[in-house]
Amino acid sequence: MKKIVTLVTICLPFFLNAQGFQVSLQGQKQQAMAGAGTGLITDGAAMFYNPGGVSFLKSNSINVGVTHVTSHSQFVDASSSKVSETTSPVSFPFTAYAVFGKKNSKLKYGIAAYTPFGSTIDWENGWTGRFVLTHLQLFAVYVQPTISYKINEHLGIGAGFVYGSGKVNLQRDIPVTDSKGNYGHAELAGNAKGYGFNAGMYYQPVKSLSFGLTYHSDVKMKTEKGTATFTVPASLSSSFPSGNFSTSLPLPKIITLGIGYTPCKRFSLAFDASMIGWNTFDTLTFDYEKNTNELQDTKSARNYENAYAYRLGGQYHVSRKVDARVGIKYLVSPVKNGYVGPDVPDATHFNYSAGLGYQLSHHITADASFTFQHMKRMDTNKETQMSGTYKTNIYMPGISINYNF
Amino acid sequence: MKTIINQVLTAASVTLLLASCKPELDIPKAGKGSLDVSTYVAIGSSMSAGYADNALYHDGQLYSYPNMIAQQLRLVGGGEFKQPIVSPSSVGIGASLNARMQLAPVTDCAGTTSLAPAFSAASGDLSILATSVAATGPFNNMSVPGLKATTTVYPGYGDYTQGAGNFNPFFTRMTANPQANSILGDAVAQNPTFFSLFIGSDDVMGYAISGAAADALTPIAGPAGFGFDASIDMIVNTLTANNAKGVVAGIPDVKNIPYFNTIPYNGLLLDAANAAALSAAYSPLGITFQAGQNAFIIEDGNAPAGLRQIAKGEMILLSVPQDSLKCGGWGSMKPIPDQYVLTSDELSEVNESVGNYNTKLKTVATDKNLAFVDVNAFMLKCKSGIVYNGVGLNAQFVTGGIFSLDGIHLTPRGNALLANEFIKAINSKYGATIPQLNATQYRGVLFP
Numbered sequence: 001m002k003k004i005v006t007l008v009t010i011c012l013p014f015f016l017n018a019q020g021f022q023v024s025l026q027g028q029k030q031q032a033m034a035g036a037g038t039g040l041i042t043d044g045a046a047m048f049y050n051p052g053g054v055s056f057l058k059s060n061s062i063n064v065g066v067t068h069v070t071s072h073s074q075f076v077d078a079s080s081s082k083v084s085e086t087t088s089p090v091s092f093p094f095t096a097y098a099v100f101g102k103k104n105s106k107l108k109y110g111i112a113a114y115t116p117f118g119s120t121i122d123w124e125n126g127w128t129g130r131f132v133l134t135h136l137q138l139f140a141v142y143v144q145p146t147i148s149y150k151i152n153e154h155l156g157i158g159a160g161f162v163y164g165s166g167k168v169n170l171q172r173d174i175p176v177t178d179s180k181g182n183y184g185h186a187e188l189a190g191n192a193k194g195y196g197f198n199a200g201m202y203y204q205p206v207k208s209l210s211f212g213l214t215y216h217s218d219v220k221m222k223t224e225k226g227t228a229t230f231t232v233p234a235s236l237s238s239s240f241p242s243g244n245f246s247t248s249l250p251l252p253k254i255i256t257l258g259i260g261y262t263p264c265k266r267f268s269l270a271f272d273a274s275m276i277g278w279n280t281f282d283t284l285t286f287d288y289e290k291n292t293n294e295l296q297d298t299k300s301a302r303n304y305e306n307a308y309a310y311r312l313g314g315q316y317h318v319s320r321k322v323d324a325r326v327g328i329k330y331l332v333s334p335v336k337n338g339y340v341g342p343d344v345p346d347a348t349h350f351n352y353s354a355g356l357g358y359q360l361s362h363h364i365t366a367d368a369s370f371t372f373q374h375m376k377r378m379d380t381n382k383e384t385q386m387s388g389t390y391k392t393n394i395y396m397p398g399i400s401i402n403y404n405f
Numbered sequence: 406m407k408t409i410i411n412q413v414l415t416a417a418s419v420t421l422l423l424a425s426c427k428p429e430l431d432i433p434k435a436g437k438g439s440l441d442v443s444t445y446v447a448i449g450s451s452m453s454a455g456y457a458d459n460a461l462y463h464d465g466q467l468y469s470y471p472n473m474i475a476q477q478l479r480l481v482g483g484g485e486f487k488q489p490i491v492s493p494s495s496v497g498i499g500a501s502l503n504a505r506m507q508l509a510p511v512t513d514c515a516g517t518t519s520l521a522p523a524f525s526a527a528s529g530d531l532s533i534l535a536t537s538v539a540a541t542g543p544f545n546n547m548s549v550p551g552l553k554a555t556t557t558v559y560p561g562y563g564d565y566t567q568g569a570g571n572f573n574p575f576f577t578r579m580t581a582n583p584q585a586n587s588i589l590g591d592a593v594a595q596n597p598t599f600f601s602l603f604i605g606s607d608d609v610m611g612y613a614i615s616g617a618a619a620d621a622l623t624p625i626a627g628p629a630g631f632g633f634d635a636s637i638d639m640i641v642n643t644l645t646a647n648n649a650k651g652v653v654a655g656i657p658d659v660k661n662i663p664y665f666n667t668i669p670y671n672g673l674l675l676d677a678a679n680a681a682a683l684s685a686a687y688s689p690l691g692i693t694f695q696a697g698q699n700a701f702i703i704e705d706g707n708a709p710a711g712l713r714q715i716a717k718g719e720m721i722l723l724s725v726p727q728d729s730l731k732c733g734g735w736g737s738m739k740p741i742p743d744q745y746v747l748t749s750d751e752l753s754e755v756n757e758s759v760g761n762y763n764t765k766l767k768t769v770a771t772d773k774n775l776a777f778v779d780v781n782a783f784m785l786k787c788k789s790g791i792v793y794n795g796v797g798l799n800a801q802f803v804t805g806g807i808f809s810l811d812g813i814h815l816t817p818r819g820n821a822l823l824a825n826e827f828i829k830a831i832n833s834k835y836g837a838t839i840p841q842l843n844a845t846q847y848r849g850v851l852f853p
Contacts, residue, residue, distance in 0.1 A: 074428045077794075079825070079841040081432050128843055132795035175796045175806065177848040179507070233852035235508070235520050374428075384795035391428035 024329075025067045025093045025371075026114050028400040032355020032369035033313020034327025036270035038212035038258025041202065042315075043402055044097030047112040047146045050212040050258065051158030053202035054099060054148035055108045063097040065367070065400025069119060071392060073345055077128045078380075078387040084127035093118040095400065106151075108158075112144040116251070117166065121343060129342045130173040130183075132384050136343050140166030140221065144198060159199040164219050166192045168226070168249075174240070178233035188245060188286070190226025194219040196251075212258040218277065222248040228288060230295075239294040246287045252277040252307075266317040274311075278304035278334035300383060307334035313353075323357035325369070333377075340379035345390030347377035363404050371396040437481035438837030440650055445478055445486060446545050446597035447471035448557060448588060448640070449654075450607040452814055453548030454575070455488070458522075459811035460505035460529060461550060461575065462497025466490050468817035468847060471546050471601060473824035477839050478599070488546040489538045489579040491530070498529035500550060505529075506810040508803070508852055514732035520853070521727075522803070522810040534574040539581045547592040549575040553608045554636040554762075558629050560587045593643055600644050601827060603654035603780070605762040608633060609755050613659050614813070616722055617751035618744035622758045625765070634765050641769050652776040652831050655763045659755055660720070661784040663802040664812035665747065668721040673699040673736050683737060701736035704743045712740040720747040723802070723812045776827075776834035783826045793822070794845045806849035817847035 027045025030037035037045065041053035044063040073086040093115035101108035120137040123129065141164070148158030167190065174184030196219035204210040223246055230240035256274040263269075281304040287297045313327035329351035340346065355369030373394040380387035447453055454461060455469030466472070466488050475486030491497065496504035504526035511521040551573055556562055563576040563583030577583040580591055592600070611620030626632045629639040644651060659665045673694075675683065680694040687693070692702070692714055700714040701721060715721065721736075725745040729735040747755070763781070770777035787807050790799040799805040802812050807819035815823060821844035828839050 072428055076432060077843060080843040081435065081840040082843050083432060126846065128794055128845065131845060175845070175849065177851050179851050179853055181848060181851070183848075235510070235853045376428075383792070385792045386794050389431075393428045 025069070025396060025398065026095055026116075027063075027097075028065050028067075028355060028367035028369045028398055029315075029325065029357065030313070031067070031371055031396070031398060032325035032327060032353055032367070033270050033315060034311040034329040034351055034353050034371075035309075036258060036272040036311035036313040036327060038200070038214050038256045038270075038272045039202075039210050040258070040260030040262075040268055040270035040313075040315075041210070041212075044099045044110065044112075045095065047097050047099070047110055047144060047148075047158075047160060048095075048114060048198070050200040050202055050214050051146050051148050051160050051198055052156045052200035052214070053210075053212060054110060054146065054158050055101075055106060055150035055156040056202060056204070057099055057108060059404045060100050061097070061402055061404045062099075063400055063402040064095065065398060066092050066094045067369075067396050067398030068092060069394065069396050071119065071121075071394040073121070073342075073390060073392040075123075075128060075342060075345070076389045076391075078378075078389070080128070082128055084129070085124055087122045087124055089120055089122065091119040106149055108148045108150075110146050110148075112146060112160065113141060114144075115139070115141055116164070123342060128388070129384070129386050131175050132386065133170070133172050133342050134185075135169065135171040137169040138166065139168075140164050140192070142219075146198075154204050156202040157200070158202075159197060162196040162198055162217070162219060164192075164194045164196070164221060164251075166221060168192055168223060168247075174230070174232060176232055176236055184230065184232040184236070184240070186231075186240075187229045188226055188247075189229075190223040190245070190247075192221040192223045192249070194221040194251070208262045210260040212256070212260070214254075214256045214258075216254040216256075218253040218280065219251045220248050221251060222246070236294075239292050241290040241292065241295065244289040246289075247285060249284070250281055252280060268315045270311075270313045270315075272309070272311040274309040276307040276309065276334065279306045280304075281334075301339070303336060303339060304334040305336060308332045321359040323367075325353075325355045325357070327351075327353040329353070337379055338382040340377055340390065341381055341384070342386070342390070345375065345377060345392055347375040347390070347392075349373060349375045365402045365404070366399065367402065368399045369397070433838065433840075435480045435840050436838040437478075438832070438835040440481075440831070440835045440837055441598040442478040442481060442483040443599075444545070444595060444597045445471075445475055445483055445599045445601070446592045446595055446644075447474075447548055447601045447603075448552075448592055448644075449548035449601070449603035450552040450610075451548075451550035452606065453601075453603050454546065454550050455548075455820075456499075456550045457809040457811070457814040457816065457820075458497075458505040458507065459503060459524075459809075459814075460497035460499035461491065461533065462495060462505045463491050463493040464817070465497070465505075465809075465814075466546075468820050469546065469548075470815070470820040470824040470827065471548065473821055473842055474601065474827050475545065477824070477828055477842060481837065481839055486545045487542065489542065489544050491533050495530040495533060496526040498531065498533045502529045502531065508810065508850060510853075514728040534578055537578050539579055542579060542581065543591060543595050544579055545595070545597075547588050548603075549573055549579070549588065551575065551607055551611070552588060552604065553623055554604045554633050554640065555608070555623055555630050557588045557604060558636055558639050560590070561585055562587055589640055589643055593646070596647065597644065597649050600649055600651035601654070602640065602644070602651060603656075603778075604637070604640070605633070605656045605766060608762060609656070609659070609758045610813075613747060613751075613755045614664065614722065614724065616724075616742075616744040616746050617748075617754070622754060623762075625758075625761050633762055637765055637769055641773055641775075645773055645775075650775065650835060652778060652827055652834070653766055653770040654778040654780050654827070655766050656759060657781045657784040658759055659747070659752075661781065661788050661800065662813055663800055663805075663808045664723040665720045667723050667802040667812060668725065669698075670715045670717055670719055670721060671698045671700045672721075672730075673701050675699055675737075679737075686738075702740045703736070703746045703748075704740040705748060706743075715741075715746065716749060719749050719752065721745060722747065776830040778826050778830045780823070780826070783823060787819075787822075791822075794843070796845055798822075798849075803850055810850060816849045818844050818849045821847045
């Protein structure tokens, strides 16, 4: 006899797409030049952009900065034309760099702290994809002690150890309804940590030309004991036991080749080409400590491809005190057709950026930048069958203060 | 220092400005194509009336697929869509004067408590049938539970003086003149510019759900009001007389409906001792049992001793009392009575009728240049499972999210999916771009 049991399997895994979260906001000068800075060393942010070039910095410095990130996404459902929007809060990724070394020493050392991830996506209540994702917060801080050595006047090398610590909070509605018409809800929250390294080489054959090569290792951000909380009708509570879960998000390795060109004293160009190794991200797994017929571990196919980013930036020394910068970036999305989701509606896109630097005193400079990113992509997700167009605008103004000594 | 402050202020004000910059909307325009949807009338049976969870009740009516279609038609110039709606607080009323069903913990004969469909009240809300709402009409939704192709054209279909069983009280409550009016007459009196017709299910359903023990299949031949084909012709000719456009639906095969396919034919679970005992008892008939799954014993007047084992492909209906199966020895010591079983002979009669009706419905749609919805194809899709906006749905009873607790009629979410099938057919026939419904906005089964 077939029993009437209540099977409302969580058949669809949670979606996580880190691409758009990996904010390349690690220094205002570089941001103003589309994030290029591997082959052109300008300040302490070189600890992120190229540790090999840090030993070429002329002075010690402390540099702190913050970027104000506002993003708006919109989804137009293909069949119903219903428009849903995000109501995401503003986020503030920050950077802090301190570089030390004896004057004229070949060795420089320093410490860097920055936020490779730091944003939250909130989709409006009751939106089309509510059973896929309603809220996703990813926040991580990397701390990177770094050492850099100038082998000779032309060549420098450097490396840093990366410790990442962060938190994740992911929510969605569950398609079961209680007698009052309220839907179930799932919240997965936890802390994550991971390790990696960042190594670079800087080569300056002549004064006007320099090359950089960096390797940012992959960092597996692991959540060992997250807390899964399910709010469901009372009669289903035993089917959705709240408890622990584990997951991991593999942040990809990034290999970048950069060129810096300074044809005259007042003008510099920087060009970076990066390969972002997303192709290791083939499956996203959530492992629940307590499984039931309805609550199974989930494995969601991602099948990412490697992503490529090309960045071109220019800097013009306007006057004794003022620098002006512009940049353009082109990024080829790692997300194949059929895998675009509402977590980060990624698309191949351009970034446009500009910025100013101002010498406040002999020791202090201030830099400001502004970056705009627009993405648009139409897709039918293979797993959720959500079909429609995602549009996203991201605005990223930021400032930093640099103290040289 | 002043410069820093200035810079910060500038950055802050720029930021505030940008916070209001949202991506530009580009929403596809809704269009009605070659349609005039100003007056939409729906004709159908229980599914179209919003009957669900074994009763006609407020939420079922609110989420009837015709009401959902009307909601979308309003985006392209559709008018008001009136339904003979019952009170939101009412427990509703079903065909056996029962209340609507809901999921509740039910303790069975063996003392096991599990979640199962149960009536939400001891009796249905009789005031629904006793109170005429005709004064608030006429109603765009002219669908009533139990309506057949043949009875759609009956004058006096609501004539209560004919005695129980000879009139339809669901029509009586909504027509201005129960003793003279017909469904079709009340529908065309509204001069519809657009109509939907989903009729024919109940020409087989009454027969099928009673295990072929009650009601009868509507014959194909015969005049309007008696035969299926002539009734359909009369309905469609009347509806299109003023050049109204419309959509005609085909009807589903019973085998794709949970009421017929939820209980497995071989659901009789036996241990070795019981299997041996039953084999011994049935040895004169040559029926043997094994440990594990066995085919149930059913009543069959044509079999020796009037009983036999059910064959694969035959159906035990959801109406069979569960306690009798579990503890009453039904299906093992006693045969399952005829009214709970569709045998292969009965099933082929039913299937033949469904095939014939669908042929007629499809032909009439083609001949009259109307849109056609293949509801059976939709049911098949549901049966094999669909994923819709991140939600897995299928035709499983209770858990699938598409069928309501009676196993025949749809949940609001199921109705939204069905309405989308209608809209797709309308759009493709009439070059319209009426937006579909976002079905995840509507609920499935309610859990306590």
